[in-house]
Amino acid sequence: MTENTTPAVYTNARIKSYPGKAVVQVASKPIFQYTPGLSQPRGYDVSPPGMAEDPDRAKEESQRRAAARVRDIALCNQFEYFFTWTLDGTLIDRYDPETIYPKVRNFLNNAVKRKGFAYVLVPEYHTLKEGEDIRAIHMHGLCILGEVPITRARSKAGKPLSDRSGRPIYNMTSWTWGYSTCVPLDQNYERAVNYVVKYVTKTEEKIFGKWYLSSRNLVKHPEVIPLDPIRYDEFRDPEKLKTNVQYEAKIYESFDDGLCIITEEFPPLQPEET
Numbered sequence: 001m002t003e004n005t006t007p008a009v010y011t012n013a014r015i016k017s018y019p020g021k022a023v024v025q026v027a028s029k030p031i032f033q034y035t036p037g038l039s040q041p042r043g044y045d046v047s048p049p050g051m052a053e054d055p056d057r058a059k060e061e062s063q064r065r066a067a068a069r070v071r072d073i074a075l076c077n078q079f080e081y082f083f084t085w086t087l088d089g090t091l092i093d094r095y096d097p098e099t100i101y102p103k104v105r106n107f108l109n110n111a112v113k114r115k116g117f118a119y120v121l122v123p124e125y126h127t128l129k130e131g132e133d134i135r136a137i138h139m140h141g142l143c144i145l146g147e148v149p150i151t152r153a154r155s156k157a158g159k160p161l162s163d164r165s166g167r168p169i170y171n172m173t174s175w176t177w178g179y180s181t182c183v184p185l186d187q188n189y190e191r192a193v194n195y196v197v198k199y200v201t202k203t204e205e206k207i208f209g210k211w212y213l214s215s216r217n218l219v220k221h222p223e224v225i226p227l228d229p230i231r232y233d234e235f236r237d238p239e240k241l242k243t244n245v246q247y248e249a250k251i252y253e254s255f256d257d258g259l260c261i262i263t264e265e266f267p268p269l270q271p272e273e274t
Contacts, residue, residue: 066211079142116146
C-alpha cells in the first residue's frame with residue numbers, strides 16, 4: 001500500500017452531526033482536518049505517559065477528551081436506561097480495582113455476547129465514609145438492555161419504588177456482585193448524558209486504567225463535516241454566550257494565547273435527496 005504523503009489541510013470550523021442535532025464548532029486556530037483520509041498529527045505536543053511537564057494539566061486534558069468521547073457515544077446511540085452498580089463487601093473487595101475489574105469485564109462481555117447488552121460505563125469512588133481509609137468503588141452508565149433481565153425494585157414493605165421524577169426503578173437481577181438500579185430514560189435524554197459525562201470529569205484517576213468502558217456494538221463517532229474557515233470573533237456572540245446558546249471553552253494551554261472553541265447547536269442535518 002502506498003502511503004499518502006499529501007499534506008493535510010486544516011480549517012477552524014466543522015459540524016459534528018448526531019441523529020438528534022448538529023453541533024457547529026469554531027476554533028480560534030485551524031485545528032480540524034479539512035481533507036478526509038489524510039494523516040492528522042496533533043496540533044499540540046503530547047508527552048509520553050507519566051512524562052508530562054505539567055501532570056495536572058495533562059490529566060485534565062485526558063479527562064476532557066474522554067468526556068467528549070463519552071458524550072459522542074451517548075449522542076450517537078439511543079440508550080434506554082441509566083444504571084448504577086454497587087459492590088457488596090461480603091462478596092468482593094469493593095475497594096480494590098484489580099479485583100473488581102476482571103469481574104466487571106467478565107459480566108459485561110457475557111451480557112454483550114449472550115444478551116445483546118450495549119453500554120457506556122464510568123467507574124467512580126464513593127465518598128469516604130466514617131471508619132474507612134480508602135473509598136469503595138461503584139459504577140454509573142447508560143445502557144440498552146437487550147435481553148438482560150430486570151425486575152421492579154421494591155421497598156422492604158413490598159411497595160414498588162420510583163425516583164423523584166416518578167420513573168419506575170428496576171433492579172438488574174443478573175448483576176450479582178452488589179446492588180443495582182436501572183431507571184428508564186425520559187425526554188430529558190441529554191440531562192442523563194450530562195450526568196454520566198460529569199462522572200468522567202470529577203473522578204480523580206483512571207480506576208480501571210480507563211476513564212470509561214463502552215461496548216463495541218455501538219456507534220462511537222458522529223459524522224464530522226469540515227467547513228470553510230469561519231472568523232472566530234465574528235461567530236462568537238456575547239449574547240448567545242450569556243444565554244447558553246453558545247459555549248466557549250479554552251482547550252489547550254500550550255498555545256501562547258490558548259486555544260478556544262465555540263460550540264452552537266442546530267437541528268439535525270437532513271439527508272440529501274437523491
